[in-house]
Amino acid sequence: MSDLGEDIDRDGAPATPDDRIVAESPVAELAVVAxxxxxxxxGWVIAAAAxxxxxxxxxxxxxxxxxxxAIGVGSAAVYFVAVNKIIDRFxxxxxxRLRPWAFVAPVLxxxxxxxxxxxxxxxxxxxxxRNGDFIWFRNYTDMxxxxxxxxxxxxxxxxxxxxxxxxxxxxxxxxxxxxRVKHESLAKSLVFLPMAxxxxxxxxxxxxxxxxxxxxxxxxxxxxNAIWVGLGNDPVFWLLERPWNNFLLIVVxxxxxxxxxxxxxxxxxKGVPTELLEAARIDGANEWKVFRxxxxxxxxxxxxxxxxxxxxxxxxxxxxxxxxxxxxxxTSVIANEMINAIGFGQQERAxxxxxxxxxxxIPILIYNIRRFRREESMx
Amino acid sequence: xSAAAADIAGQPTTTSxxxxxxxxxxxxxxTVFVVCVVWTVPTVGLLVSSFRPADEVRxxxxxxxxxxxxxxxxxxxxxLKSGPSGDMWTAFINSLTITVPAVVIPIAIxxxxxxxxxxxxxxxxxxxxxxxxxxxxxxxxxxxxxxLQAFTSGVDVFGVRVIPDLNLxxxxxxxxxxxxxxxxxxxxxxxxxxxxxLPRDIFEAARIDGADHFTIFxxxxxxxxxxxxxxxxxxxxxxxxxxxxxxxVFIGTSPDAAPMTxxxxxxxxxxxxxxxxxxAGAFLTMALPxxxxxxxxxxxxxxxxxxxxxx
Numbered sequence: 001m002s003d004l005g006e007d008i009d010r011d012g013a014p015a016t017p018d019d020r021i022v023a024e025s026p027v028a029e030l031a032v033v034a035x036x037x038x039x040x041x042x043g044w045v046i047a048a049a050a051x052x053x054x055x056x057x058x059x060x061x062x063x064x065x066x067x068x069x070a071i072g073v074g075s076a077a078v079y080f081v082a083v084n085k086i087i088d089r090f091x092x093x094x095x096x097r098l099r100p101w102a103f104v105a106p107v108l109x110x111x112x113x114x115x116x117x118x119x120x121x122x123x124x125x126x127x128x129x130r131n132g133d134f135i136w137f138r139n140y141t142d143m144x145x146x147x148x149x150x151x152x153x154x155x156x157x158x159x160x161x162x163x164x165x166x167x168x169x170x171x172x173x174x175x176x177x178x179x180r181v182k183h184e185s186l187a188k189s190l191v192f193l194p195m196a197x198x199x200x201x202x203x204x205x206x207x208x209x210x211x212x213x214x215x216x217x218x219x220x221x222x223x224x225n226a227i228w229v230g231l232g233n234d235p236v237f238w239l240l241e242r243p244w245n246n247f248l249l250i251v252v253x254x255x256x257x258x259x260x261x262x263x264x265x266x267x268x269x270k271g272v273p274t275e276l277l278e279a280a281r282i283d284g285a286n287e288w289k290v291f292r293x294x295x296x297x298x299x300x301x302x303x304x305x306x307x308x309x310x311x312x313x314x315x316x317x318x319x320x321x322x323x324x325x326x327x328x329x330x331t332s333v334i335a336n337e338m339i340n341a342i343g344f345g346q347q348e349r350a351x352x353x354x355x356x357x358x359x360x361x362i363p364i365l366i367y368n369i370r371r372f373r374r375e376e377s378m379x
Numbered sequence: 380x381s382a383a384a385a386d387i388a389g390q391p392t393t394t395s396x397x398x399x400x401x402x403x404x405x406x407x408x409x410t411v412f413v414v415c416v417v418w419t420v421p422t423v424g425l426l427v428s429s430f431r432p433a434d435e436v437r438x439x440x441x442x443x444x445x446x447x448x449x450x451x452x453x454x455x456x457x458x459l460k461s462g463p464s465g466d467m468w469t470a471f472i473n474s475l476t477i478t479v480p481a482v483v484i485p486i487a488i489x490x491x492x493x494x495x496x497x498x499x500x501x502x503x504x505x506x507x508x509x510x511x512x513x514x515x516x517x518x519x520x521x522x523x524x525x526x527l528q529a530f531t532s533g534v535d536v537f538g539v540r541v542i543p544d545l546n547l548x549x550x551x552x553x554x555x556x557x558x559x560x561x562x563x564x565x566x567x568x569x570x571x572x573x574x575x576x577l578p579r580d581i582f583e584a585a586r587i588d589g590a591d592h593f594t595i596f597x598x599x600x601x602x603x604x605x606x607x608x609x610x611x612x613x614x615x616x617x618x619x620x621x622x623x624x625x626x627x628v629f630i631g632t633s634p635d636a637a638p639m640t641x642x643x644x645x646x647x648x649x650x651x652x653x654x655x656x657x658x659a660g661a662f663l664t665m666a667l668p669x670x671x672x673x674x675x676x677x678x679x680x681x682x683x684x685x686x687x688x689x690x
Contacts, residue, residue, distance in 0.1 A: 057479065060472075060475070062472060062475055062476050062479065064476050064551055065475065065476040065477075065479045065480055065551075068476075068479075068480035068484075068551065068552075068555055069479060069480050069483050069484070072480055072483065072484035072487065072555075072559075073483060073484065073487045076484070076487040076488050077487075080491060080593075084593045088591075096500075097501070099495075099499065099592055099593075100495045100499040100500070100501035100504070101501065103491040103492055103494060103495035103499065103592075104491070104492040104495045104496065104507065106488040106491070106492070107488055107489055107491075107492035107511065107563055107567060108492075108507070108511070110488070110559065110560050110563055111511060111514055111560060111563055111564065113560075114522065114526065114556060114557065114559075114560030114561075115514050115517060115522055115560050115561070115563075115564075116514070117525070118521070118522035118523075118524075118525035118526050118529075119517055119521045119522050121524075121525040122521050122522065122523075122524055122525055123521075125524060125525065170414065173410065173414070174411065174414055177407045177408075177410055177411045178411055180404070180407055180408075181407070181408055181411050187411050187414075187415050189676070190415045190418055190419050191414065191415065191418045192680070193418075193419075193422065193669075193672065194418065194422070196617065196665070196668040196669055196671070196672040197422075197621070197665050197668065197669075198620070198621030198622075198623065198640050198664060198665070198668075199621065199623060200621075200623050200640040200643050200644050200647075200661075200664070201621075201640075201643065201661050201664050201665050203647070204425070204643060204647060204657055204658075204660075204661040205421045205422060205424070205425045205661060206421060207647065207657075208424060208425060208428065208441075208657075208658070209421055209424070213437075218438075219438065219439045219440065219443075220440060221436070221437070221438070221439060221440045221441075222440070223420070223424065223440065223442075226440050226442075255418065255421065258418070263680055287403065312516075315518075316518055316520065318624065319623045319624070319644075322623075322644070323644050323647050326648075335520060335624075338520060338523075339624070339627060339628065342523065342524065342527065342628060347524050347528070350523070350524050351524050353520075354518070354520040354521045354523065354524065355521065357518050357520050357521070358517065358518055358520075358521050361516065361518065365516050
């Protein structure tokens with residue numbers, strides 16, 4: 001039995017999202033029909049639809065939005081059509097050389113100006129102090145010797161471990177079990193639904209659950225205190241109980257993130273070849289052993305994807321502590337400190353914190369890239 | 380699936396085997412049920428609370444409606460009406476104003492680039508693509524401070540003023556530009572994967588018919604890419620609509636432009652009087668994403684999965 005896991009090739013990873021898009025798409029079929037239709041009118045139809053959309057936006061009171069779209073899309077359209085016409089005047093080989101650059105230029109320009117340059121500048125800024133004196137890495141070393149920041153780093157660690165472990169386990173549990181119940185898609189929708197909600201909205205939802213505005217002899221309005229008092233205790237100011245308040249905030253994130261783990265793992269589990277599972281069962285393996293020695297090794301790659309993406313997402317959380325506790329009572333995290341620093345005009349400190357977030361992600365990125373390369377080479 | 384497997388493995392013949400099977404199947408069902416209930420109760424509680432009279436929200440838990448149902452739309456009326464910190468209706472319009480261009484503009488420019496990366500040959504194509512997709516993982520936090528400085532007070536390069544002091548903070552333009560840039564790597568990545576997987580034959584046939592790249596893109600690629608465009612549009616819509624970070628930094632609390640997430644966070648800060656408005660306010664911010672979620676679930680899941688790599 002124990003060698004069963006080793007026989008399996010690790011090709012059980014789910015199809016990439018884009019494969020799934022290709023796999024089933026009635027819309028794509030429709031689009032093929034549309035593409036075959038006489039192209040003469042399509043430009044006009046699209047233009048008419050665009051004008052209609054802009055009028056609709058103005059009617060709705062979204063005038064500025066309409067103007068932005070008109071300018072944004074309009075200038076994109078003018079750019080591409082005009083540049084294309086200009087390139088048409090050149091000789092064929094020159095055309096072939098110029099046209100790709102015309103197509104990619106807007107994206108490259110945007111990314112250069114709004115992502116690359118600012119990112120590099122942030123690193124540069126973080127090496128100066130408030131008076132503009134170059135201080136090497138003092139902004140960083142100061143952070144590590146600050147007791148308040150130590151708690152912040154500790155909290156980030158709590159978040160990473162807590163959210164990643166719990167949401168992956170719950171997601172895996174639901175992915176395995178929901179497969180066997182009658183209303184699978186309903187069950188999954190309910191668990192997935194919190195992903196559609198903003199962090200701010202989720203924080204408001206959970207603030208009501210942790211409510212502690214009522215005294216012991218009053219009727220509780222927070223679900224947690226209602227249960228707690230119902231068990232014969234005095235109401236607790238949950239969000240002030242350090243360090244446990246951190247875990248109450250982490251629960252909110254687990255609630256939001258589990259759906260992601262569930263959906264991704266579920267598609268991986270469905271991709272495990274049925275013959276393998278049946279072979280194991282015929283050999284007399286019980287469900288647990290089948291899961292442990294067949295399913296789990298087959299979805300190992302997907303599990304790694306879920307864990308790494310969750311860690312990256314969790315590292316950047318700031319909304320939940322900000323809305324629920326304002327980062328007080330020792331619940332702040334790095335990203336929240338960064339926004340505070342921006343608010344206080346401490347650009348250098350904010351920059352250093354941002355760089356720290358990025359550096360923390362780098363090992364995971366390297367791991368992901370190596371795994372990606374390995375999978376590519378196996379194809 | 381488990382039933383079919385049981386046939387193959389043979390039904391357990393012993394009594395204890397039957398009991399174990401019965402327990403595991405029921406344990407599984409009960410676990411799923413419990414998880415679903417735990418995951419749903421918070422949202423349902425908020426929804427119920429939002430329809431309860433303000434003083435009752437402050438006095439009793441939402442679950443007491445089971446014994447004494449008393450519903451009202453007053454919270455929604457109050458929160459939509461202008462209050463001390465602006466009103467949710469303006470915030471809703473602001474959110475829409477921010478979101479629509481921030482979804483449309485990246486698509487408009489990314490589609491061309493994705494096509495070029497997938498089907499045109501030019502020097503440096505591969506490493507440029509790697510750079511573009513690599514930017515996917517740069518946390519947008521890393522860009523906030525310099526962008527904020529540029530939006531507030533312009534940019535000097537070696538002492539020469541290249542961007543004047545436009546004072547764009549607190550205005551829509553700043554978030555449109557930021558969201559467009561943050562959304563581009565994912566847009567290129569998603570559309571490249573999709574457009575690149577279209578069958579080569581159709582491009583060759585079109586070339587033989589004398590179509591140039593622009594025509595192929597416009598007549599073939601764009602209509603064929605609708606599923607990928609939809610998946611991206613939904614992901615970007617949710618990202619921008621639910622965004623709190625970019626809006627907080629670039630717009631702040633200015634009531635003229637602040638989206639719903641910012642307004643809702645402000646309501647949380649104002650304790651006491653506005654507590655009952657929080658319920659209705661929170662539900663209003665969730666309304667549009669939930670509609671999208673239920674009506675376009677398939678694209679929604681796809682977009683989210685594809686976008687999960689975003690930095």
